[in-house]
Amino acid sequence: MASRIYNFNPGPAALPLPVLEAAVEGFIDFKGSGMSVAEVSHRSALFEDVLNDAVTRTKRMLKLPDDFMVLFLQGGASLQFAMIPMNLIPPGTSADYINTGTWSTKAIKEAEILKKPHTVIASSKDRDFKYIPKDFSITPHAAYLHITSNNTIKGTQWQSFPEAGSVPLVSDMSSDIMSRVFDPKPFGLIYAGAQKNLGPAGVTLVIIRPDMLERVPDDIPTMLRYTTHSEKNSLYNTPPCVAIYLVQLVLKWLEETVGGVEAAERMNREKAGLLYKTIDQTGFYQGTADVDSRSLMNVTFRLPSEDLEKKFVAEAQKQGMGGLKGHRSVGGCRASLYNAVTLDAVRTLVSFMGDFEKKNG
Numbered sequence: 001m002a003s004r005i006y007n008f009n010p011g012p013a014a015l016p017l018p019v020l021e022a023a024v025e026g027f028i029d030f031k032g033s034g035m036s037v038a039e040v041s042h043r044s045a046l047f048e049d050v051l052n053d054a055v056t057r058t059k060r061m062l063k064l065p066d067d068f069m070v071l072f073l074q075g076g077a078s079l080q081f082a083m084i085p086m087n088l089i090p091p092g093t094s095a096d097y098i099n100t101g102t103w104s105t106k107a108i109k110e111a112e113i114l115k116k117p118h119t120v121i122a123s124s125k126d127r128d129f130k131y132i133p134k135d136f137s138i139t140p141h142a143a144y145l146h147i148t149s150n151n152t153i154k155g156t157q158w159q160s161f162p163e164a165g166s167v168p169l170v171s172d173m174s175s176d177i178m179s180r181v182f183d184p185k186p187f188g189l190i191y192a193g194a195q196k197n198l199g200p201a202g203v204t205l206v207i208i209r210p211d212m213l214e215r216v217p218d219d220i221p222t223m224l225r226y227t228t229h230s231e232k233n234s235l236y237n238t239p240p241c242v243a244i245y246l247v248q249l250v251l252k253w254l255e256e257t258v259g260g261v262e263a264a265e266r267m268n269r270e271k272a273g274l275l276y277k278t279i280d281q282t283g284f285y286q287g288t289a290d291v292d293s294r295s296l297m298n299v300t301f302r303l304p305s306e307d308l309e310k311k312f313v314a315e316a317q318k319q320g321m322g323g324l325k326g327h328r329s330v331g332g333c334r335a336s337l338y339n340a341v342t343l344d345a346v347r348t349l350v351s352f353m354g355d356f357e358k359k360n361g
């Protein structure tokens, strides 16, 4: 048995051990076919069952209305930054964006490059994206309002979603999909790169409401049109079969072993609660996000000096806890607490933090 560390990586990130074990088997002999999942036809019934099961579990766990489409696309969340304005801003309309960090900024940049009308109606850039804006007004009849539900790098998260009336919400949920319960009905489109909370890199979950598909223009390349993929159940061209297989195993684990999104949310609140409590106990650790905007998924904090931060990350690594270095653009430390990170992992981290403070505080 290989030895495993407590993995706090931001993405690619921890995957549940039972999923990896099942994947090893499927990688050699996929469902008794005598072939790897990497070797079977994407049009075989064996693979289509995997794809359809992933779709069904996504719909069930997120309580999606029946007519919402669930797609598995390539190009990462980053390609969605461009596909969304290409497909969903019809001529004569304009989209709203709220800028809450690095990923929102990149999403806005694509609308700009495409010269698609858009307005940034709020931003938290004035204080280095440490908070989620509260005061903004949504443009009446905007094509959509784009938000980033969880800001992986800055450690902030929308605690509840904006009331946008008839304006469809579009959200990048790459780093918090399936981590908490929310009402999907106001969303025209939700997207998430798999490598945070859903599986390995290489596939992106896209959930789209049917009225959004009516907007898709035909003067954009085939692969970049949502309708191409919705009409073919994500099988227009060869999909990333291995990545989709892993996502299906993660969804099955989430539903059958964890007990679904409600149960995951309870566990995620407990994990983040433990860590924030430790951070807030004394002045040694400093949380970087405003308290009312804190993320349950990515907990960002600083130590009294950069030297101590380096030492903290190195000693944690020695004690079997990896991935605690903050994003290169912000420094400091970050613990990512996705669904596959266990309470045990967080308890171990918190106890290490207490010891580290005693020795270095």
Ligand SMILES: *Cc1c(COP(=O)(O)O)cnc(C)c1O
Pocket: 011, 075, 076, 077, 078, 079, 103, 148, 150, 151, 152, 172, 173, 174, 175, 193, 194, 196
């Ligand atoms: C990681 C991340 C991305 C980038 O995803 P790719 O799949 O690498 O394109 C985008 N948005 C958020 C919120 C992320 O956490």
